[in-house]
Amino acid sequence: MSDSLPHRYKHPHPAVTVDLVIFTLRDEELQVLLIERGLKPFQGEWALPGGFVRIEENLTGAAHRELREETGLTQAYLEQVGAFGRPDRDPRERVISVAFFAILSSDKLALQAGSDARAVSWHSCNKIPELAFDHAEIVHAARLKLTEKINRTTIALEFLPTEFTLTELQRVFEAVRGEAIDKRNFRKWSQSLSFIKATGRMRRGGQHRPAELYRANTKGLLPPPRALTETPEPFNSRRVDVAAYRKGFEDALSALHKVLVDSEKKLLKGLVDR
Amino acid sequence: MSDSLPHRYKHPHPAVTVDLVIFTLRDEELQVLLIERGLKPFQGEWALPGGFVRIEENLTGAAHRELREETGLTQAYLEQVGAFGRPDRDPRERVISVAFFAILSSDKLALQAGSDARAVSWHSCNKIPELAFDHAEIVHAARLKLTEKINRTTIALEFLPTEFTLTELQRVFEAVRGEAIDKRNFRKWSQSLSFIKATGRMRRGGQHRPAELYRANTKGLLPPPRALTETPEPFNSRRVDVAAYRKGFEDALSALHKVLVDSEKKLLKGLVDR
DNA sequence: CCAAAAGTGTTCAATCTACACCCATGG
DNA sequence: CCATGGGTGTAGATTGAACACTTTTGG
Secondary structure (H helix, E strand, O other): OOOOOOEEEOOOOOEEEEEEEEEEEEOOEEEEEEEEOOOOOOOOOEEOOEEEOOOOOOHHHHHHHHHHHHHOOOOOEEEEEEEEOOOOOOOOOOEEEEEEEEEOOHHHOOOOOOOOOOOEEEEEOOOOOOEOOOHHHHHHHHHHHHHHHHOOOOHHHHHOOOOEEHHHHHHHHHHHHOOOOOHHHHHHHHHHOOOEEEEEEEEOOOOOOOEEEEEEOOOOOOOOOHHHOOOOOOOOOOHHHHHOOOOOHHHHHHHHHHHHOOOOHHHOOOOOOO | OOOOOOEEEOOOOOEEEEEEEEEEEEOOEEEEEEEEOOOOOOOOOEEOOEEEOOOOOOHHHHHHHHHHHHHOOOOOEEEEEEEEOOOOOOOOOOEEEEEEEEEOOHHHOOOOOOOOOOOEEEEEOOOOOOEOOOHHHHHHHHHHHHHHHHOOOOHHHHHOOOOEEHHHHHHHHHHHHOOOOOHHHHHHHHHHOOOEEEEEEEEOOOOOOOEEEEEEOOOOOOOOOHHHOOOOOOOOOOHHHHHOOOOOHHHHHHHHHHHHOOOOHHHOOOOOOO
């Protein structure tokens, strides 16, 4: 008996899981990957993919592992949404879930059947079925975070393959924002931020004029890591300043932070972003 | 022996703690509450207040409990920063920490000595000492989040007592943003958003003209909960729209969400914020 | 009367919004 | 030749940034 329950603690410990809200663009809609639960509780209901965090594993590492198990992909944008820990959220035992959202680009959509024969399918964010546990709340929080970031970062590019047309980019914004955008204004805006650049190549197909292909502009675009400098963002700075922030700037900041943490004390006068 | 380790699990479970980044405004600076650790590891170093999440306890509940134990306060603004779970962040065992930040208004600053005789003190965010565990990273993330929200929400009011002058409000923004703000522009801006209203009363004191007192404007100011309506925010909407978002709008949204979750499906077309 | 903080407007530049037509292609 | 989506510019309104002096009080 004690062999089957070999891990012992002085105080009760909760289980910790990661749950993934995997977004993609399909049929010009924002969609989320859901699995149909094969086991109790909530058997037969839809839920987010997820699983336990291993004892030696990073939270982000666990999220990447789950993503790989679910989709076969080792590389994708991944960002923490937060921890969800209502005591009654799982009827079996106390489970605290750390939620992440991921973005799959539309060229990687082929869905391998999940590792364990469960039904897996994409659902439009506008028609999400009833979900198990508190997963409706998690999806909601993830969608809020995604929507918050779409205009402030280059996260939209994560939905697209390396080369894409401006119309495809506009479709991403429209799907995430849930509304139509004026074509001329969008093109002016996105190009003025110079986080994309034209490749000069064309995409032909369909009976219409070919579209110019763009890609992320990786050169010379990193915003100043203001969190670690002496000149915080000016009051009421223009949107263009912040909208150009690159995806992953937080990652860059925290990496920088680790490197500089000892020597930067004198620089740490002001902070960041907005 | 087995009596002292009575909680047994099939798989190893991490411990889960909450850590608090408690902000306030002191000496016109943004400051953080730190405790000096009395025990190993990191004995004698500064750290964030925090403690284990009880098995039957909400994460938010645990954060409130820690806040109460540390400051004696039962009411304060509290918001989750995220989960921090590097496997090596605590040398004793695997500990996953869910960090929150709290804001103490300047009229509640009297520091009760912590429950257990440790040194407790305020530190300027511009001169934070070396911290135990990964607490430097947590403070950094909390400050990022605070800075992000100061212009988009009414969170600044949490730093002040119920009645305050415009200059005091300006000091909050200046401390959080880490820079001086033009007085006339600030007064126009803050008043135009109408999240505060004049009380007609005056604060006298000091040898200068008395200042008019303001308070939060609670009437008629809730922003439309766009996350749950059919009309998401327009493309590139003006800052004034979002800046008026009230503190706690996320709480309101999630409460609304629970109430409406069944009947709102048809409304769930678009989402929020800028 | 003096020091100290409260209070107040205007001008200029940048950005946002709304809006309608021609272009290049495949069939 | 025609249907389809690609591509382009301008004018008016809103907002942001810079900037200096008068007012009221307590001592």
